[in-house]
């Protein structure tokens with residue numbers, strides 16, 4: 124069991140995004156350092172945990188890797204409820220998946236934990252020649268919406284640890300002792316992340 | 324080229340490739356994790372005890388075989404067809420004037436099925452007892468062939484998701500060069516057939532299985548899934564069905580019979596709308612399950628609730644994939660044996676049993692991760708189906724299909740209200756958003 128001390132914190136993290144965008148692959152790369160050419164499609168959601176040391180603290184991520192198919196959308200609140208962080212994943216070779224990512228961002232801004240640290244991951248960055256979404260377009264969108272953005276590749280491992288590390292750094296440090304495990308209740312906004320913008 | 328090979332004997336194809344791996348002397352000594360193939364060709368990881376359990380299960384299967392054949396010999400082939408199904412239509416059946424022998428058969432049959440249908444007889448017994456045979460008999464002989472031919476090359480929302488074609492820029496045209504690249508990258512000899520698009524969910528269904536994960540297996544699975552999506556456009560294609568259909572293919576041996584089993588499962592056995600647009604049926608089942616857990620395993624329910632652990636976090640997958648992603652194959656199929664005879668309430672029995680079996684361990688958990696690892700460890704190692712089914716049917720206490728139907732009726736309006744509210748909130752987001 125994870126201890127919740129001054130320098131240790133548990134953070135619930137959820138991955139959202141279109142089916143096949145590479146959510147499970149990112150988690151598998153981060154947790155086990157592996158990549159599978161054919162990753163089983165996720166039904167409902169899968170749970171993983173992984174600990175990261177960041178500066179003076181240890182962050183234990185409790186990761187919910189959700190199913191991407193549109194109709195599974197109605198199950199998502201169960202997984203993002205109380206999450207301290209979210210990675211919204213799209214596939215750089217698909218504009219559809221980018222639109223879908225934007226919808227997730229919108230939903231989290233309205234329904235999620237207001238201090239949630241949100242990251243946008245443009246995955247499959249190794250498939251440069253099939254690219255449909257430019258990094259610039261995504262960066263601008265992310266900036267406007269107070270997310271931080273990285274292009275990742277679960278296949279080559281590029282930026283995978285980095286994105287989790289970056290999230291860990293941005294998580295609020297204050298961790299009142301009475302918090303239920305698995306929840307990070309924040310009493311100040313996450314360092315470096317802007318407040319969610321509304322109706323610009 | 325795809326529609327022509329629909330009736331191959333699938334089981335024989337892959338069974339020839341299955342070897343029983345015996346643990347080496349080294350692994351026996353060190354109690355290492357070994358990889359081995361189970362009865363249906365899945366590679367599983369386990370320790371030496373697991374291998375031994377699996378060998379015992381094989382022996383038990385042989386024993387069941389003898390019992391079933393002896394019954395056929397004494398009562399005649401298809402004797403089970405003359406028994407009344409006391410599982411699904413209990414009340415009605417008892418009221419009607421039925422023959423005593425048929426009732427006796429029904430009682431025997433229910434008990435026998437809970438003890439397991441031998442794999443060789445599964446296709447035949449499932450097909451008749453589930454109602455699939457009857458369903459098939461109401462349409463022309465050529466229904467399935469016609470269906471697969473008619474849908475060949477058609478592109479719909481469902482085929483796009485099975486195949487995972489990207490329809491970028493909002494049109495339905497896919498880039499033929501990209502597809503060609505993909506095929507040559509993967510050295511597939513499928514060529515530029517009508518079916519040339521990304522079959523994403525096919526290789527992602529039990530990857531590595533010696534038959535399912537071959538071009539032939541993918542093609543068969545695709546035909547069943549696409550065929551069904553045309554039969555019922557409300558269901559279309561729902562992720563999760565790929566696993567269910569794949570296992571049906573392995574059991575039924577012919578693609579057409581697998582198709583009819585899928586049809587009877589979705590149309591008659593399971594509750595409505597489990598797989599349709601917002602999975603409302605699945606939401607209903609989850610609420611019923613939570614209530615049942617509180618009734619049948621109150622200590623666990625209270626403990627988990629105090630931890631803010633929502634059992635649906637894990638149980639949703641069980642209900643949607645009918646345990647095929649969590650339990651070892653023979654154990655899953657033993658559950659399905661009963662499911663096809665007694666109905667969808669069986670899923671509750673089994674899901675409750677998984678919690679019940681680990682009551683003591685679960686009560687010691689303090690953390691979401693611990694709960695999940697207890698449950699996963701349990702399900703993945705349930706190589707002996709009887710361990711699970713004994714708890715499911717003897718320790719949970721009786722639940723009739725009737726009481727469960729009532730529970731569902733109670734939950735339905737709440738679920739609908741909740742889903743509706745959510746939809747409205749999301750729509751208002753889209754209107755107000757940029």
Ligand SMILES: Nc1nc2c(ncn2[C@@H]2O[C@H](COP(=O)(O)OP(=O)(O)OP(=O)(O)O)[C@@H](O)[C@H]2O)c(=O)[nH]1
Nearest residue numbers: 143144145146147148160162165191247276277278
């Ligand atoms: N080239 C490349 N392929 C990737 C990468 N990440 C994932 N894939 C492949 O894309 C496919 C889908 O990946 P998954 O990780 O299963 O996608 P998912 O988002 O979890 O999909 P669902 O579970 O269906 O929602 C798999 O076949 C992966 O091998 C990547 O960075 N580069």
Ligand SMILES: [Mg+2]
Nearest residue numbers: 146147164165
């Ligand atoms: Mg996944």
